[in-house]
Amino acid sequence: MTASHPLPRRRVLSGLVAAMVALPLALGACSSEDKPAADGKVExxxxxxxxxxxxxxTEQALALYTSKHPNVTFKKTWQANQGxxxxxxxxxxxxxxxDIFQIDDNFLxxxxxxxVTADLAEYSKSGKIDTSKFPKGLIEYGTVDGKLAGLAFGENTQGLVYNKTKLEAAGVALPTTGQSWEDHIAWAKDAAAKTKVAGTMDPSADYKAFWVWLRQQGKELYNGKELGFTQADVQAWFELWKGARDAKATPTPDVIHEGNATDVTKQLVVTGKALTSWVxxxxxxxxxxxxxxxxGVIAYPGDASKQWPRASMYFSVYRGSKNKDVAADVLNFLANDPEAGKILGTDRGLPSNTDIRTQVAASTDNASMKETIKVTGELAKNFGPAPTVPPxxxxxxxxxxxxxxxxAQYGRATPAQAAEQFFAASQAAISR
Amino acid sequence: MTLQRLARPLTLVLLSAVVLYPLVWMLGSSFKSQEEVLNNMSVLPNVWTPGNYLDGWNNFDVSFGRFFVNSALVAGLTVVANCVSCLLAAYAFARLKFKLRGFWFAIMIGTLLLPGHVLIVPQFVMFKTFGWVGGDWPYAPLIVPQLLATEAFFVFLMVQFMRGVPRELDEAATIDGCTPYGVFRHVILPLSRPALVSTAIFSFIWTWNDFFRQLVYLSDLEKYTAPVALTLFIDSSGQSSVGPMFAMSVLSLAPVFLFFVAFQRMLVEGINTSGLKG
Amino acid sequence: MSPVATTTARHTPTVPPAGSAAHQRRDRPARHRSESKAGYVFLTPWLLGLVTITAVPMLMSLYLSFTNYDVLSDWESMEWVGLDNYRTMFTEDPSFWHAVKTTLVFALVATPLKLAAALGVAVLLNKGFKAAGLFRGLFYLPSLLGGSVALAIVWVNMFNRDGAFNSFLSWFGIEGKAWVNDPDFALGTLILLAVWQFGAPMVIFLAGLKQVPNELYEAASVDGASPVRKFISITLPMLSPVIFFNLVLETINGFQGFTSAFVLSNGTGGPVDSTLMYTLHLYIKGWNEYQMGYASAMAWVFLLAIGLVTAVVFRTGKFWVHYSDGED
Structure with missing residues (x-):
């Protein structure tokens, strides 16, 4: 296929395949046309x-909705996040x-x-989805290009989880919110020496730690659809952690690599290979x-007010859904109904509706859940403005x-080389 | 002489110890508590937790047995479909002379070469057009293609086996007045047992382990198959039940293992070509 | 003379020069027309499947490889980009060449090792003895695990710093590494995993070995041939169609090697891209970055490259594969 005669052939080909693509879609549309039946039944x-x-x-809460709106039923599908x-x-x-699907800020x-997502802003404005009890930042963090792409369904923020038992046994002071990054690394070095366990996981590969650190330097991970930092910032970040590794405050690179996985079960604080994990x-x-x-859990080091209320996940409505109004009503119910709130608890994060959050906090008897709510609640008092959703x-x-x-961790590149590589690659990635 | 006689069993025992160690480890881990799976690397658990099997079996609204039944249904139908359809195509390629045979054979091999991940979306769109997606019996996209010999691997496998069958047998049959259909029925079919058994074994096991296609086409918990259900134990961002997952993984090995042991005998007995004379 | 005896005559331990058997049977009578018809009758299901099920998605993916298709957007907003995807692949995507290299290393090392293991064990198990069936099953077990979640956890724990492999090494006073987490060795553990799952080609070899007429070995024994001699002069040539099959298939599998790399690296190809196979890179482009047009282009380049390799293997097959049907 030469560039000299691109047009004729291109037209023939695209005509052919457009027909091939369009045919299934046209037919598919007929077969799946679920017009709301005359009796108002909706699935x-x-x-x-x-x-x-x-x-x-989730099934319980949806059943509750059906019991109140017998004409609405649900076709429920769930999967683990693999696949x-x-x-x-x-x-x-x-x-x-x-019609309704769960999504997070990596994909929103x-x-x-x-x-793909329907704009929920009009429902939010008209009160059909009541967001008046939502923290403001949480709604902003679901807005993409001026449209409310997902209704935040749970709030969380970065947390540094540490192993209380091992630290207390070795007589090491517990880490506290408000330590500077340098202090934290010095603390980790000391803790490692006393407990014989690596002091802190090296989070230099972790975007959420990098992001908090950037905000504390007056930068951002993203400004709209551009990078909010410079190559020098990345280099400083990588150098900070090279220092920590050289000081033996962190585990060896192979262990760090294990901790770089996001799985709960692979976090080093759980597998006992480090005293802290960045989660x-x-x-x-x-x-x-x-x-x-x-x-135990505290905020990330540095100025904790640079952390923000992050939507742990959202529910979005499919733009092609034939029952958007009903879907919006379901979301409103799940988010704001006290009974539904009680059923759903903090499974998807702290409830977005702050009234429900208070109610759930009062009724839980899970100690670590209580601590989470307490720590997040304290941090929330100082939260600054939320950044935009990642592009x-x-x-x-x-x-x-x-x-x-x-x-950089394996020593195959200097912080400067690694920074250059990352900066170029991420610029290419978001400008696509 | 004794040394020589001992060499084979010794090699086999040593080799199987090495090969099986990871599996024994897995068996051991299926009796470990969640916390132990993550921290204790030895084969045997410190505390035996047989409860993993019960928990895994009853972990979901639907009992795990249901997933096994679904998997067995899909795998069983696939085995039959592959054996029949691929055998027919293979006979044509291996024994019959027809126009464009080389061309079609090359195309068939070609269909083996394209990485499947770029076919998922086009296939989904196509099957949706056919009206096969969803509904009360969502297994059609997993089984109907097998009825049409789309699994080129097995066609190629049977071609290679048939080409190992002496041509003289066909010719003797032809002289006795057999048409190509008669040759197929009386010569090739009975002699294709090793190829058929291999095909059955592989079809069964691959379908039993297949994840991506079953993930895409099955949306109702009651219709899930074992490999899809196994992933439900591990939600890496939150709740993970590693112990029960290992327990169910061990259980899901059992049917395939039994299937294999039952059928491998047929491989081993071999075929007695001389018995077919006349 | 029974048909088998005829075969025996043609494949005496001293194998006839390749091709000589073929020439004897080129002059078959004019049954061609009815045979041609029968050919298409038997081929009908496959042809139907090709047209209705296989061809459409393949051609669609070929078309998509010239577009910027991104899975999520409306089909209407898809744009024709000509050869851009192909150009980007060869000139602007450093990971592409890295993935090509990784895949070549994996396929060229893992495939021969796996086939050798499969053939070796198959020959050991071919002789009928009491426990043979049990051993066959046991050696096949690893393959049954496929690419499951359980497998990933098992393998990581075998080759981690405190894993079984290092305990073994410590008997000899060697201190091991965290092999799975080391960019220099992670690919090695993947290769070992592939070899460990040698069960599938082994089963095919076993089935093939059963097709070798015993009379050949008996005749050779009478001539006083040693076991090694019998293996080289009888087993290998008689098994060559099956060896050929396994070679073609395992080569394709080796190059496609996706599942184990995917589950062991959590879908990332890490550490530091050391297990980024071609198909894994393709998957990440198509399904994580939603550049399905680009992924499709990668798939078609793959098809062409592997098609070429397969064609070469088929060509060389003419020199060493002996079919009992007298054709080559």
Whole structure:
């Protein structure tokens, strides 16, 4: 195919295949036309990821909705997060996406900027979805290009989880919120010497730690659709942690690599390979389940007011849904109904509706859940403004950060080289 | 002489110890508590937790047995479909002379070469057009293609085996008045047992382990198959039940292992070509 | 003379020069027309499947490789980009060449090792003895695990710093590494995993060995041939169609090697891209970054490259594969 005669051939080919693509879509549209029946019966498809516990409470809450609105039933599908987004993407490509689906901030912009999600702003304005009790930042953090792409369904913030048992046994002072990054590294070095366990996980590959640190330097991870930092910033970040590794405050690179996985069960504070892990505060109860040692949680080092209320996940409505109004009503119910709130608890993060949050906090008897709510609540008093939702290309930026940071951790690149590599790659990723 | 006689069993025992160690480790881990799986690397658990099996079996609204039944259904139908459809195509390629045979054979090999991940979306769109997606019996996209010999691997496998069958047998049959259909029925079919058994074994096991396609097409918990259900134990961002996952993984090995042991005997007995004379 | 005896005559331990058997049977009578018809009758299901199920998605992916298709957007907003995806691949994507290299190393090392293991064990197990069936099953067990979640956890724990492999090394006073987490060795553990799952080609070899007529070995024994001699002069040539099959398939599998790299690295290809196979890179582009047009282009380049390799293997097959049907 030469560039000299691109037009004729191109037209023939694209005509042919457009027909091939269009035919299934046209036919598919006929076969799946679920017009709301005359009797007003509606079936909404509802798709989320999670474990068995989440499945049970979600099904309960949806059943509660059906009991109040007998004409609305649900086709529920749930999956673990392995494969969830593959399936969601495939369904979307087949114009067959669920009416309501769960999504997080890594993917929200990917879906929103490609017009998969319905704009919920009008429902929010008209009060059909009542967001008056939501923290303001939480609504902002679901807005992409001026449209409300997802309704935040749970709030969390960064949390530094530490092993209380091991520290107390060795007589090391517990870390506290407000330590500077340098202080934290010095503390970790001391703790490592006394406990014989690596003091702190090296979070240089972790975008959320990098992001908090950037905000404390007056920078951002993203400014709209551009990078909010310079190559020099990355280099300073990598150098900070090279210092920590050289001082033996962190584990060896192979162990750091294990901790770079996001799985709860691989966090070093759980596997006993480090005294701290850099996680989301709301993960504390799950982390606690996996270890006998007592865990505690504080804010990330530095100025904690630079952390923000992050939507742990959202529910979005498919733009092609034929029952958007009903879907919006369901979301309103799940977010604001006290009974539903009681059922759903803090499984997806702290409830977005602050009244419900207070109610849930008062009724829980899970100690680590209580601590999470307490710590997040204290931090929330000082939260500054939320950043914008990460733009399209964010997941590539995340994996490029891991790659570059690991190059530095394994000593295959200097912080300067790794910074250069990461900066170039992430610029390419978000400008696509 | 004794040394020589001992060499084979010794090698086999040593080799199987090495090969099986990871599996024994897995078996051991299926009896460990969640916390132990993450921290204790030895084969045996410190505290035996047989409860993993019960928990895993009853972990979901639907009992795990249901997932096994679904998997067995899909795998069983796939085995039958592959054996029949691929055998027909293989006979044509291996034994019959027809126009464009080389061309079609090359195309068939070609269909093996394209990485499957770029076919998922087009296939989904296509099956949706056919009206096969969803509904009360969502397994059609997993089984109907097998009825049409789309699994080129097995066609190629059977072609290679058939080409190992002496042509003289066909010719003897032809001289006796057999048409190509008769040759197929009386010569090739009975002699294809090793190829058929291999095909059955592989079809069964691959389908039993297949994840991506089953993930995409099955959306109702009651219709999930074992590999899809196994991933439900581990939600890496939150709740993970590693112990029960290991327990169910061990259990899901059992049917395939039994299937293999039952059928491998047929491989071993071999075929007695001389018995077919006349 | 029974048909088998005929075969025996043609494949005496001293294998006839390749091709000589073929020439004897080129002059078959004019049954061609009915045979041609029968050919298409038997081929019908496959042809139907090709047209209705296989071809459409393949051609669609070929078309998509010239577009910027991104999975999520409306199909209407997809744009034709000509050869851009192909150009980017060869000139602007450093990970592409890295993935090519990783895949080549994996396929060229893992495939021969796996086949050798499979053939070796198959020959050991071929002789009928009491426990043979049990051993066959046991050696096949690893393959049954496929690419499950459990497998990933098991393998990581075998080759981690405190894993079984290092305990083994410590008997010899060697201090091991965290092999799975080391960019220099992670690919090695993947290769070992591939070799460990040698069960599938082993089963095919076993089935093939059963097709070798015993009379050949008996005749050779009478001539006083040693076991090694019998293996080289009888087993290998008689098994060559099956060896050929396994070689083609395992080569394709080796190059496609996705599952184990995916589960062991959590879908990242890490540490530091050391296990970033071609197909994994393709998957990340298509499904994590939603550049399905680009991924499709990668898939078609892959098809062409592997098609070429396969064609070469088929060509060389003419020199060493002996079919009992007299064709080559």
């Amino acid at each position: 909404l498809s509802f798709f989320w990821w999670g474990g068995e516990a989440r499945a049970q409470i 969830y987004f593959d399936k969601l993407a495939t369904l979307t490509a087949g114009n067959d996406a669920p 912009a990917e879906y929103a900027t490609r017009n 989301w505060a709301n993960q504390l109860p799950e982390l606690q389940k996996n270890t006998k040692d007592q865990l 399209k290309g964010h997941s590539t930026v995340r994996s490029e950060l891991i790659k570059a940071a690991e190059e």
